[in-house]
Amino acid sequence: MIPRPFEYRFTVQLHDTDAAGRLFFAHLFRHAHDAYEALMREIGQPLPPMIAAQTLLLPLTHAEADYLQPMQHGERICVEVEVLELRQRAFSLDYRFLDAAGRLAARARTVHVQIALEPGSARSLAPELRAALEPHLAAAPTE
Amino acid sequence: MIPRPFEYRFTVQLHDTDAAGRLFFAHLFRHAHDAYEALMREIGQPLPPMIAAQTLLLPLTHAEADYLQPMQHGERICVEVEVLELRQRAFSLDYRFLDAAGRLAARARTVHVQIALEPGSARSLAPELRAALEPHLAAAPTE
Amino acid sequence: MIPRPFEYRFTVQLHDTDAAGRLFFAHLFRHAHDAYEALMREIGQPLPPMIAAQTLLLPLTHAEADYLQPMQHGERICVEVEVLELRQRAFSLDYRFLDAAGRLAARARTVHVQIALEPGSARSLAPELRAALEPHLAAAPTE
């Protein structure tokens, strides 16, 4: 069983920081994507063969982040990833970056749209992709 | 005279791309920040001495981007930067990434909040910073 | 007991690759540095407090790498790190990048020189740093 929310951990490395002594904001998205790759691998939808075969691509159409606390060199961060929305041909993910004390240091969101490189296909998300993502949908419908 | 909107140009380098053959989404933010650094230099508010002296920091509290067209290796991109909003202690910037044909390939936005490291100061944006940013406000003169 | 050689593992992420479909060469050095940071943490000489306190710096004076096999998106790589040489005021590290089949995909080397920011000190490596690195010296003198 994959825990829910899915957790991905990393340590803020020297190259993540800048001369201001904090994680450079753009690198947060690199870590968010690493968490996304880890989730996809866990749910049996690994990106590398998809991208190598070029049958299906899931490019980002939107990305955003809110920075609440600076992340320092050496900090251990836990990223909680959930599926925020599953739509016809797209899905969005929510990432919560928690520091060692469990405080929310940053939050990010990415939106992915399925592009099929073979014509005629893919008016909607691949069924096995949808089925794999569904258990990771954030919270209940009433929320 | 600095043209309005401020323009910053770059070429998509090999390291900007990924195995899917396009600019990796997180690198757009790196280029947005380069454009921001270039604008700040042009308007007489260069970041390097600010960060080195640590008297004033302008960390990002929010960043977002919309990706409309893939950007390929070797493409020459023009980034148009404008100030979207000037607030009491924060400002936001808008970045339009245009390809060689002038098509909008991506759009980004960053929000910066002034943090003064010396106590008692900086309830509001430094006056010379505000004055330098004002001519680059996107909006109309009546606003 | 820390195994010898010290091992650090990573997966080649999408952002590590470029449009040619392989790990972009410069990113190998980023991973080498991550392995170095992990080793230093393991041997009780973590870099973050050193850099934050600025009492001691260990900047690189040299870095090099040989690329033997392309590393693809999704590959799991094991980096074996050993101390190649311990000198008066410097040390060098050797990194072997092994793919899942144990084949050598790349090799790297970094040289670090100790700089003391307080005058009068540090004509030689800090004794506790030297003692911590010694057990990781590569192989015997007869090699």
Place this chain on the structure above:
Amino acid sequence: MIPRPFEYRFTVQLHDTDAAGRLFFAHLFRHAHDAYEALMREIGQPLPPMIAAQTLLLPLTHAEADYLQPMQHGERICVEVEVLELRQRAFSLDYRFLDAAGRLAARARTVHVQIALEPGSARSLAPELRAALEPHLAAAPTE
């Protein structure tokens, strides 16, 4: 006429630096590759179509750098690029990173080997590539 040595300029950006306040060593190689891409474009051998068509690849087999002076955020750096050696199926490039005062801050070297993806071809460097690189051979008084 392309000046000799070929010159490529960049400014050290915030994301080039790390918490120690200097250019992070691995990023030097990113800039070296940007200089290489710029040289190849200038001499009529641009990398993007080569990589997109995958007829010819010039992967690096070796990279190295010596770091002589720290490069700070905001510094303007000039990279002088020369061809160090032209061999049967490989070539090497030399990069000198000069600061605004003309002091050598770092030096790098990359070795590239031609790989032809079509069988039967390319036992030697493509003639037009060789001809384009030759004028940039580093002076060789005795050679």
